[in-house]
Amino acid sequence: MRPDDKPLRILLSRKTSADILEKYFPDERVLSFKSSLSRWEFHTKCVPWILSDRRAGIFHTANQLPDFVRAFCQRRGIPIENIARTRPAAYTAAVLAQGKPVFLYMPWAPEHDDALIDRIKSDAYELLAFKMPKDAGGKEVRHSLSHLAISDPDLCRKRIMRKLTPLRPILSGIVLTSDRAPVMRSLVEACRDLGLPTFLLPHEPASIDPARYYRNPKTGTSLPVCDVILAWSRLQQEIFLERGYPAERLEIVGAGALDSNASDRIRSYLTDVATGHTRVEPMPSTHEKLSQGQVIDVAAIASSEEVLQSIQCFLPQLLNVRTLKSSLTQDVEEMAAVEMFFQWGVKRTDAKDHQRSLARRLRKPLMVIEDGFIRSMKIGLSGEPGLSVIVDDTTSYYDATRQSGLERALEDGRALTDVERQRALLAIRQIVDKRVSKYNHAPTAPITVGRGGEPKVLVVDQRRGDQSIRSGLANKGSFETMLLDAISTHPDHDILVKVHPDAIIGGKSGYYTEDLPYIPEGERSRVFLVSNDVNPFVLIDLVDAVFVVSSGMGFEALMAGKPVHCYGVPFYSGWGATIDHKPMDRRTRRRSVEEIFHFAYIEASRYVHPETGKRIEVEELVALIGERAGKTASGNSGEAFPPA
Structure with missing residues (x-):
């Protein structure tokens, strides 16, 4: 027996050897x-074992299974696979011996597919049915395969790859007439792993209701995943391109039943592929789509529908996702077409654990997202939707317990070009000049605090229990040490202690209170708690240095040219730009403030226009928020943007 979280495999064999288990069932x-x-x-x-796990499958090495085993599996929809060495069928072997290029097609819906395939056969290549398993056109087998693609997509993909691998050297590609069903997507995924191009010849014409065309209401899919579409009509083209399918991957060839030249165009295209005159580049992976800003058809996140409709309402635009679903459902079929899962933050919850299990089961990537560095006008606790996110493929950007994608980019990534460096410097200047912060509700008018004429340093409080503190390798004691160090190292300065906005108007508590019992009695007169709402740059302007644990306000101080002391490990420490009191040995590269800004604010972050709902660049959002925040100059709190 293997780990309990793996699907159960029942192996029927005359003799079970260690090499069979290792070859076909590693860690299962x-x-x-x-x-x-x-x-x-x-x-x-x-049978009791099979019924205890609906993902179970039967594997055998015999030439013939007992009829009662096959009958039971057929009734229950249990997949059966012969794991003996896969060999091409006799007819296939004869075709291969002729040396012709070979395309495979899946005879999934013979009533539609056979006529279409017959019209595009050619002397220049062979079109062979890819039957997996035998008699794949049968309804019972289709149901079994569909169930397997949903319940255990990894096994489904492996089964397909075992069938395709022996033929791979002579195959030119796979032709499909639909790729909406989960099993077809498993086939396309297996082809991608093997480097086989896939071609979609949609057997259904575009309907009179384009909004419903090529949609799967259960899974949410609306975009093909094949490498190339050979479309019937301009209407098909318009529908797929509007949904985000790359224009360079779609050709209009005409409807085979209506256009006498359509079959000739398809044959010509496939012949060019088979002879090497046309090279088909593989469709980008989901990670590549995300990083390149291409459309992701279906994604999911462990958030409720209520949250998705309120504070996370801009996530589909920010992530360029057509359909963003809640992964809180227990219905695996609803998640079968998800290309990528998103997780908000690193704090563990039952919902996130459930989603991670789904992602593993479906073999889909999981990305971690957080509110961006320029979130909104009001604080997040107000319920105002976020206008930016930062995306990471490993963990939250603030998580120093492991190396995040942002940290990898700073440690191992390229140097900036002159254009990128200049853009970062200009954007930093724009942010500082317009006093744009994470939250932008607070007044920007100058304030008077502390003793008149005395120099000052700033100590930044944070919300008690915030995940960025623990993940930044800090704790309650870090705040006490930081304040005492600020007092002892700056004996002639006023110490301004900035309370977190969530503690001021969000009903949360911080680490610093009025009594501060650990402060030496003789120093209390120069420690001032700033508990009124004020824009961070107003305070930064007043001080000679800034002390933080892991607050993002530390990076804002760096952008404003102030020395910053770090008592935790925020994303911007350890690169030579800060004075670090908590070392991080794995950060060895020296990076400037503008380099850190580029990778954090430009490459890893996404921004949305609050009124149009369109993706924009950081400079555009800074200008919009700066204009709206300008209304606070008189001391009035900034208003939220109207909904898109």
Whole structure:
């Protein structure tokens, strides 16, 4: 037996050897029985195990399974696979011996596919049916395969790859007439892993209602995943391009039944592919789509529908996702077409654990997202939607317990070009001049605090228990040490202690209170708690240095040219730009403030226009917020943007 979180595999074999287990079932949960078992043995020993795990599958090495085993599996929709060495069928072998290029097609819906395939056959290549398993056109087998693609997509993909791998050297590609179903997407995924191009010839014409065309209401899919579409009509083209399918991957060839030249165009295209005159580049991976700003068809996040409709309402635009679903559902079929999962933050919850399990089961990537560095006018606790996110492929950007994608980019990434460096410097200047921060509700008018004429330093409080503190390798004691160090190292300065906005108007608590019992009695007169709402840059302007644990306000101080002391490990420490009191040995590269800004604010972050709902660049959002925040100059709190 193997780990309990793996699907159960029932192996029927005359002799179970270690090499079979290692080759076909590495790190999986396997029960082995002799293939000669009786009907009574099967129903008393195997069936209870099979019924205990709906993902279970039967594997065998025999030429023929007992009829009672096949009958049981057919009734229950249990997949069966012969794991003996896969060999091309006799007809396939004869075709291969002729040396012709070969395309495979999946005979999934013979009533539609056969006529279409017959029209595009050619002397220049062979079109062979990819039957997996035998008689794949049968409804019972289709149901079994569809169930497998939903319940255990990894196994489905492996089964397909085992069938394709022996033929891979002579295959020119796979032709599909639809790729909406989960099993077809498993086939496309297997082809991508093997470097096989896939071609979609949609067998259904565009409907009179384009909004419903090529949509799967259960899974949410609306975009093909094949490498190339050979479309019937301009209407098909318009529908797919509007949804985000790359224009360079779609060609209009005409409807085979209506256009006498359509079949000739398809044959010509496939011939060019087979002879190497046309090279088909693989469709980008989901990670590449995300980084390149291409459309992701279906994604999911562990948030409720209420949250998705309120504070996270801009996430589809920010992530360029057509359909963003809640992964809180227990219906795996609804998640079957998800290309990528998103997780908000690193704090563990049951919902996030459930989503991670789904992502593993479906073999889909999981990305971590957080509110961006320029979030909104009002604080997040106000319920105002976020206008930016920062995306990471490993963990939250503030998580120093492991190396995030942002940290990898800063440690191992390229140097900036002159254009990128100049852009970063100009954007930093724009942010500082317009006093744009994470939250932008606070007044920007100058304030008077502390003793008149005395120099000042700023100590920044944070919300008690905030995940960025623990993930920044800090704790309650870090705040006490930081304040005492600020007092002792600046004996002639006023110490301004800035309370976090969530503690001021969000009903949360911070680490600093009025009493501060650990402050030496003789120093209390120069420690001032700033508990009124004020724009961070107003305070930064007043001080000679800034002390933080892991607050993002520390980076804002760096942008304003102030020395910054760090008592935790925020994303911007350890690169030589800060004075670090908590070392981070794995950060060895020296990076400037503008380099850190580029990778954090430009490359890793996404921004949306609050009124149009369109993606924009950081400079555009800074200008919009700066204009709206200008209304606070008189001391009035800034208003939120109207909904898009």
